[in-house]
Amino acid sequence: MHVSDGDQRNAPAGEKPDMNRERYAEGKPNAHSDTDSKDQRTLSNRLAAAQKAEAEEEESNDAEFKPPTQVARDHGNKPSRGAVVDEEIMNDEAEYLKNKGKA
Secondary structure, eight states: OOOOOOOOOOOOOSSSSSTTTOOOOSOOOOOOOOOOSOOOHHHHHHHHHHHHHHHHHHHHHHHHHEEETTHHHHOOOOOOHHHHHHHHHHHHHHHHHHHHHHH
């Protein structure tokens, strides 16, 4: 229906949005960065958030570590020569650091 008087009209009852539906959840997780410099947090709170984020990142990096040859073996393949060499170097360095700590 076209109204030429220019006034705004309400939608018919059948076309109105459902007002009883669940509202959007407020405060969604990860909506804001904990280390945002424009946030109104104290310096000590920002420092604590930064330390917490750093600790979580280090923890996730440690949990994901696999030897270079492990991925190939997981897929049923023979590890590449480079992966074998990398693993040998890592083992040699770990042994060296262990012996250095004892001396």
